[in-house]
Amino acid sequence: MTSPLQRFHPFIPAGGVGSRLWPLSRADAPKFLLDLTGSGSSLLRATYDRLEGLSAGPLMVVTGRSHAGAVQEQLPELSATDLVLEPSPKDSAAAIGLACTLIERRDPTAIIGSFAADHVVEPAQAFQDVVREAIQAADTGRIVTIGITPSSPATGFGYIKAGRSLGLEQAPHALTVEQFVEKPDEETARQYVASGRYTWNAGMFVAPVGLMLDYLRRSEPELAKGLDRIADAWETTERDAVVDEVWPTLTKTAIDYAVAEPAAAAGDVAMVPGDFTWEDVGDFAAINRLNKVDPQTDSQVSILGSNKRVLADESSGIVVSDTARLIALIGVDDIVVVDTPDALLVTTAEHAQRVKNAVDSLKRNGDTDVL
Amino acid sequence: MTSPLQRFHPFIPAGGVGSRLWPLSRADAPKFLLDLTGSGSSLLRATYDRLEGLSAGPLMVVTGRSHAGAVQEQLPELSATDLVLEPSPKDSAAAIGLACTLIERRDPTAIIGSFAADHVVEPAQAFQDVVREAIQAADTGRIVTIGITPSSPATGFGYIKAGRSLGLEQAPHALTVEQFVEKPDEETARQYVASGRYTWNAGMFVAPVGLMLDYLRRSEPELAKGLDRIADAWETTERDAVVDEVWPTLTKTAIDYAVAEPAAAAGDVAMVPGDFTWEDVGDFAAINRLNKVDPQTDSQVSILGSNKRVLADESSGIVVSDTARLIALIGVDDIVVVDTPDALLVTTAEHAQRVKNAVDSLKRNGDTDVL
Numbered sequence: 001m002t003s004p005l006q007r008f009h010p011f012i013p014a015g016g017v018g019s020r021l022w023p024l025s026r027a028d029a030p031k032f033l034l035d036l037t038g039s040g041s042s043l044l045r046a047t048y049d050r051l052e053g054l055s056a057g058p059l060m061v062v063t064g065r066s067h068a069g070a071v072q073e074q075l076p077e078l079s080a081t082d083l084v085l086e087p088s089p090k091d092s093a094a095a096i097g098l099a100c101t102l103i104e105r106r107d108p109t110a111i112i113g114s115f116a117a118d119h120v121v122e123p124a125q126a127f128q129d130v131v132r133e134a135i136q137a138a139d140t141g142r143i144v145t146i147g148i149t150p151s152s153p154a155t156g157f158g159y160i161k162a163g164r165s166l167g168l169e170q171a172p173h174a175l176t177v178e179q180f181v182e183k184p185d186e187e188t189a190r191q192y193v194a195s196g197r198y199t200w201n202a203g204m205f206v207a208p209v210g211l212m213l214d215y216l217r218r219s220e221p222e223l224a225k226g227l228d229r230i231a232d233a234w235e236t237t238e239r240d241a242v243v244d245e246v247w248p249t250l251t252k253t254a255i256d257y258a259v260a261e262p263a264a265a266a267g268d269v270a271m272v273p274g275d276f277t278w279e280d281v282g283d284f285a286a287i288n289r290l291n292k293v294d295p296q297t298d299s300q301v302s303i304l305g306s307n308k309r310v311l312a313d314e315s316s317g318i319v320v321s322d323t324a325r326l327i328a329l330i331g332v333d334d335i336v337v338v339d340t341p342d343a344l345l346v347t348t349a350e351h352a353q354r355v356k357n358a359v360d361s362l363k364r365n366g367d368t369d370v371l
Numbered sequence: 372m373t374s375p376l377q378r379f380h381p382f383i384p385a386g387g388v389g390s391r392l393w394p395l396s397r398a399d400a401p402k403f404l405l406d407l408t409g410s411g412s413s414l415l416r417a418t419y420d421r422l423e424g425l426s427a428g429p430l431m432v433v434t435g436r437s438h439a440g441a442v443q444e445q446l447p448e449l450s451a452t453d454l455v456l457e458p459s460p461k462d463s464a465a466a467i468g469l470a471c472t473l474i475e476r477r478d479p480t481a482i483i484g485s486f487a488a489d490h491v492v493e494p495a496q497a498f499q500d501v502v503r504e505a506i507q508a509a510d511t512g513r514i515v516t517i518g519i520t521p522s523s524p525a526t527g528f529g530y531i532k533a534g535r536s537l538g539l540e541q542a543p544h545a546l547t548v549e550q551f552v553e554k555p556d557e558e559t560a561r562q563y564v565a566s567g568r569y570t571w572n573a574g575m576f577v578a579p580v581g582l583m584l585d586y587l588r589r590s591e592p593e594l595a596k597g598l599d600r601i602a603d604a605w606e607t608t609e610r611d612a613v614v615d616e617v618w619p620t621l622t623k624t625a626i627d628y629a630v631a632e633p634a635a636a637a638g639d640v641a642m643v644p645g646d647f648t649w650e651d652v653g654d655f656a657a658i659n660r661l662n663k664v665d666p667q668t669d670s671q672v673s674i675l676g677s678n679k680r681v682l683a684d685e686s687s688g689i690v691v692s693d694t695a696r697l698i699a700l701i702g703v704d705d706i707v708v709v710d711t712p713d714a715l716l717v718t719t720a721e722h723a724q725r726v727k728n729a730v731d732s733l734k735r736n737g738d739t740d741v742l
Contacts, residue, residue, distance in 0.1 A: 023699070309738070313729055314722075326714040326741045328394070328729045331722030332706075339715060343697040344708075346717055351685075351702030358684055358699045367680070370697045 010113035136170035147199025381484035518570025
């Protein structure tokens with residue numbers, strides 16, 4: 001058998017609008033298609049670039065049908081076979097399960113890797129080193145997650161409680177997983193971080209494809225059967241017809257419930273700690289952190305987007321704009337201004353999480369033209 | 372001789388951009404052309420309507436040539452003879468002096484009234500009662516100013532120190548003026564208000580036209596001669612040519628220096644106190660005061676302009692917008708958001724006075740397209 005590194009087939013589930021980033025993120029411009037770091041690349045493109053060197057074959061992307069054009073524009077090298085289009089959102093078990101089912105047909109000995117399209121990871125080298133170790137650990141017959149060393153007692157993520165070392169020669173940092181825990185309150189999060197035994201759950205999985213599918217077939221047999229029917233038709237002219245027929249019947253459930261938690265309970269999950277910078281860019285406070293102001297200038301305002309016509313007087317915070325408008329800030333601190341042609345958001349970093357509530361209000365009010 | 376009320380000829384000097392109201396006010400959309408109260412009328416139109424019932428003849432408006440079209444649109448009843456157009460700004464002595472000179476030709480016994488185009492006065496009835504008393508006082512051979520009863524120790528206005536009652540039968544509230552004082556500091560303003568002897572100087576004058584021009588001819592003889600030359604040509608085909616020739620040569624000075632202060636020193640100035648609501652709408656804090664939120668709603672945000680698509684979540688302040696954009700405010704207090712097609716201002720009521728500095732910066736930076 002070849003080295004596990006040569007059997008590694010990562011894929012990218014690209015879903016989720018990112019409501020907390022409205023009005024920057026929209027139904028037709030979801031978070032993963034945005035450049036939130038000022039790098040000039042969308043988060044999807046950056047994720048693809050970070051994984052490409054590790055992959056044994058072409059990378060696969062799973063996304064909504066309505067994003068097909070935008071994704072192909074970002075990733076012109078992606079073939080139609082590797083662009084998996086969901087007719088409607090069916091949660092992560094269907095999306096990840098379909099990618100696994102398709103990869104199994106290509107190489108039943110594959111080690112898969114699932115990496116969300118909308119996270120920021122730096123530096124890429126440190127990330128790749130950790131993934132290589134996760135691949136080695138996965139090849140011992142485990143579902144391996146990457147646990148991010150917490151930089152703060154964040155309450156927006158789930159945590160992973162690690163156990164003892166697995167003592168693997170090729171994966172010396174791999175640990176057993178005692179438990180996945182839900183998003184904690186602040187006091188609990190503080191205890192987790194202080195204990196040194198908890199890491200952030202970034203939703204990254206590396207695993208033998210057969211093991212992933214064994215768990216999926218056991219916990220969601222109907223879903224798995226549906227995915228098999230789609231995979232049977234994938235390389236035929238029947239693909240679209242079968243997808244249209246089967247997809248609406250699939251069970252909507254999360255991969256955590258269908259695979260990760262039963263596998264953890266059975267002792268089949270391991271964790272490799274990742275000591276790189278990881279940010280899920282969940283809200284504008286995160287964007288503010290990622291786009292630190294240039295210490296060479298006097299300005300305390302970060303500017304993201306193509307619009308550089310910003311006048312800031314005794315102000316701090318972030319301006320995001322691709323319009324041609326002149327934006328003047330006077331005496332406002334930690335402000336967040338997001339300026340788009342049809343919608344304007346004014347809030348503060350402190351209230352960044354509340355943006356989702358505003359989006360919910362807009363939905364209720366029927367203001368769907370700006371969502 | 373007819374009653375002085377039948378010889379009253381008020382006019383409206385309509386000048387000044389109102390830089391502190393940028394980006395709502397612009398060179399081509401000065402403050403007096405805006406509706407800042409949500410009434411549906413521009414400040415100029417409201418000023419005209421307030422004076423029309425008092426006037427013995429057609430009202431006169433003095434404004435910049437570039438505003439001719441906009442003023443005529445606001446005041447379609449204004450004839451070309453009564454629309455006095457300045458080729459360039461020459462300060463108030465030239466503007467008010469020209470109106471007086473033109474009115475003197477029509478009726479040498481006229482009582483003139485000068486009322487700025489960009490103030491908010493309410494209720495009109497109370498204002499008119501005070502003006503009628505000022506007309507009666509003026510007819511005794513005095514320049515009469517209207518002193519606004521201070522509602523706060525404001526530092527943005529000059530003050531008038533009143534003396535004893537003039538004991539006039541037709542103008543029982545008229546007082547002598549001891550002194551005009553410049554904008555005070557806060558401590559001094561507090562003392563002024565506490566003393567009960569000081570009122571705000573709103574720049575309103577009511578006076579026999581001959582007395583106004585006597586003072587002007589004495590203190591600025593060259594200016595007065597130039598205005599006479601223009602008045603001689605006013606009803607002829609030479610009007611524009613003479614204005615173009617003479618106007619650039621006129622001295623630039625304020626009516627306060629040319630007329631009001633020398634007249635006060637000579638004991639020729641009186642004051643009638645005005646106990647109506649008066650607001651010069653100098654900045655967005657003033658607009659905020661003028662547009663109190665509807666107590667029937669939960670919202671703490673006043674909305675001015677045609678755009679009603681504002682979503683406010685735990686926010687207070689004011690939004691001014693004529694765009695079609697949706698504006699979401701989340702967790703921002705006392706905020707001022709002014710949304711125009713080419714410029715956006717975000718500040719707070721507290722920093723409203725600093726808007727002028729921002730406009731100055733834009734001028735220095737060459738961003739004149741948005742001024």
